[in-house]
Amino acid sequence: MKMRIIWFILILRFSLMNCQIYREEMNISQEKFALSIGMDRTYYSSVEAGKRNVSIQNIKKIADGFGISISELMKKAEMYMNM
Incomplete structure:
Protein backbone atom coordinates (compact mmCIF):
# COMPACT_ATOMS: atom_id res chain seq x y z
CA MET A 1 0.00 0.00 0.00
CA LYS A 2 2.80 2.41 0.90
CA MET A 3 4.48 1.87 -2.48
CA ARG A 4 1.22 2.63 -4.28
CA ILE A 5 0.94 5.94 -2.45
CA ILE A 6 4.54 6.83 -3.28
CA TRP A 7 3.99 5.85 -6.94
CA PHE A 8 0.82 7.96 -7.07
CA ILE A 9 2.66 10.98 -5.63
CA LEU A 10 5.48 10.57 -8.17
CA ILE A 11 3.05 10.35 -11.07
CA GLY A 50 7.14 20.60 -8.89
CA LYS A 51 7.53 22.70 -5.74
CA ARG A 52 3.93 22.54 -4.55
CA ASN A 53 1.62 20.01 -3.03
CA VAL A 54 -1.49 20.75 -5.06
CA SER A 55 -5.08 20.22 -3.98
CA ILE A 56 -7.40 18.12 -6.11
CA GLN A 57 -9.43 21.29 -6.82
CA ASN A 58 -6.38 22.98 -8.34
CA ILE A 59 -5.43 19.85 -10.28
CA LYS A 60 -8.96 19.92 -11.72
CA LYS A 61 -8.57 23.60 -12.67
CA ILE A 62 -5.30 22.85 -14.45
CA ALA A 63 -6.67 19.82 -16.29
CA ASP A 64 -9.77 21.78 -17.32
CA GLY A 65 -7.52 24.58 -18.56
CA PHE A 66 -5.83 22.09 -20.87
CA GLY A 67 -9.17 20.64 -21.92
CA ILE A 68 -8.34 17.19 -20.53
CA SER A 69 -9.48 15.09 -17.58
CA ILE A 70 -7.40 14.57 -14.46
CA SER A 71 -6.99 10.92 -15.41
CA GLU A 72 -5.70 11.88 -18.86
CA LEU A 73 -3.21 14.26 -17.26
CA MET A 74 -2.01 11.39 -15.03
CA LYS A 75 -1.92 8.87 -17.92
CA LYS A 76 0.26 11.15 -20.01
CA ALA A 77 2.64 11.60 -17.08
CA GLU A 78 2.84 7.86 -16.55
CA MET A 79 3.56 7.40 -20.26
CA TYR A 80 6.44 9.93 -20.06
CA MET A 81 7.81 8.21 -16.94
CA ASN A 82 7.95 4.89 -18.80
CA MET A 83 9.95 6.30 -21.73
Whole structure:
Protein backbone atom coordinates (compact mmCIF):
# COMPACT_ATOMS: atom_id res chain seq x y z
CA MET A 1 0.00 0.00 0.00
CA LYS A 2 2.80 2.41 0.90
CA MET A 3 4.48 1.87 -2.48
CA ARG A 4 1.22 2.63 -4.28
CA ILE A 5 0.94 5.94 -2.45
CA ILE A 6 4.54 6.83 -3.28
CA TRP A 7 3.99 5.85 -6.94
CA PHE A 8 0.82 7.96 -7.07
CA ILE A 9 2.66 10.98 -5.63
CA LEU A 10 5.48 10.57 -8.17
CA ILE A 11 3.05 10.35 -11.07
CA LEU A 12 1.13 13.36 -9.78
CA ARG A 13 4.28 15.47 -9.42
CA PHE A 14 5.52 14.41 -12.84
CA SER A 15 2.16 15.20 -14.44
CA LEU A 16 2.14 18.67 -12.93
CA MET A 17 5.74 19.29 -13.95
CA ASN A 18 4.72 18.38 -17.51
CA CYS A 19 2.14 21.14 -17.50
CA GLN A 20 4.79 23.34 -19.09
CA ILE A 21 4.76 21.08 -22.14
CA TYR A 22 0.97 21.26 -22.45
CA ARG A 23 0.97 25.02 -21.88
CA GLU A 24 3.68 25.62 -24.47
CA GLU A 25 1.75 23.50 -26.98
CA MET A 26 -1.10 25.96 -26.44
CA ASN A 27 1.40 28.80 -27.07
CA ILE A 28 0.39 30.62 -23.92
CA SER A 29 2.42 32.22 -21.13
CA GLN A 30 2.30 31.06 -17.53
CA GLU A 31 0.62 34.30 -16.58
CA LYS A 32 -2.13 34.05 -19.20
CA PHE A 33 -2.77 30.38 -18.44
CA ALA A 34 -2.86 30.98 -14.69
CA LEU A 35 -5.28 33.87 -15.11
CA SER A 36 -7.49 31.81 -17.43
CA ILE A 37 -7.92 29.15 -14.72
CA GLY A 38 -8.23 31.59 -11.81
CA MET A 39 -4.83 30.89 -10.30
CA ASP A 40 -2.00 33.19 -9.25
CA ARG A 41 0.93 33.10 -11.67
CA THR A 42 3.57 32.57 -8.99
CA TYR A 43 1.57 29.69 -7.53
CA TYR A 44 1.14 28.12 -10.96
CA SER A 45 4.84 28.59 -11.70
CA SER A 46 5.75 26.66 -8.55
CA VAL A 47 3.31 23.90 -9.60
CA GLU A 48 5.09 23.56 -12.96
CA ALA A 49 8.40 23.42 -11.11
CA GLY A 50 7.14 20.60 -8.89
CA LYS A 51 7.53 22.70 -5.74
CA ARG A 52 3.93 22.54 -4.55
CA ASN A 53 1.62 20.01 -3.03
CA VAL A 54 -1.49 20.75 -5.06
CA SER A 55 -5.08 20.22 -3.98
CA ILE A 56 -7.40 18.12 -6.11
CA GLN A 57 -9.43 21.29 -6.82
CA ASN A 58 -6.38 22.98 -8.34
CA ILE A 59 -5.43 19.85 -10.28
CA LYS A 60 -8.96 19.92 -11.72
CA LYS A 61 -8.57 23.60 -12.67
CA ILE A 62 -5.30 22.85 -14.45
CA ALA A 63 -6.67 19.82 -16.29
CA ASP A 64 -9.77 21.78 -17.32
CA GLY A 65 -7.52 24.58 -18.56
CA PHE A 66 -5.83 22.09 -20.87
CA GLY A 67 -9.17 20.64 -21.92
CA ILE A 68 -8.34 17.19 -20.53
CA SER A 69 -9.48 15.09 -17.58
CA ILE A 70 -7.40 14.57 -14.46
CA SER A 71 -6.99 10.92 -15.41
CA GLU A 72 -5.70 11.88 -18.86
CA LEU A 73 -3.21 14.26 -17.26
CA MET A 74 -2.01 11.39 -15.03
CA LYS A 75 -1.92 8.87 -17.92
CA LYS A 76 0.26 11.15 -20.01
CA ALA A 77 2.64 11.60 -17.08
CA GLU A 78 2.84 7.86 -16.55
CA MET A 79 3.56 7.40 -20.26
CA TYR A 80 6.44 9.93 -20.06
CA MET A 81 7.81 8.21 -16.94
CA ASN A 82 7.95 4.89 -18.80
CA MET A 83 9.95 6.30 -21.73
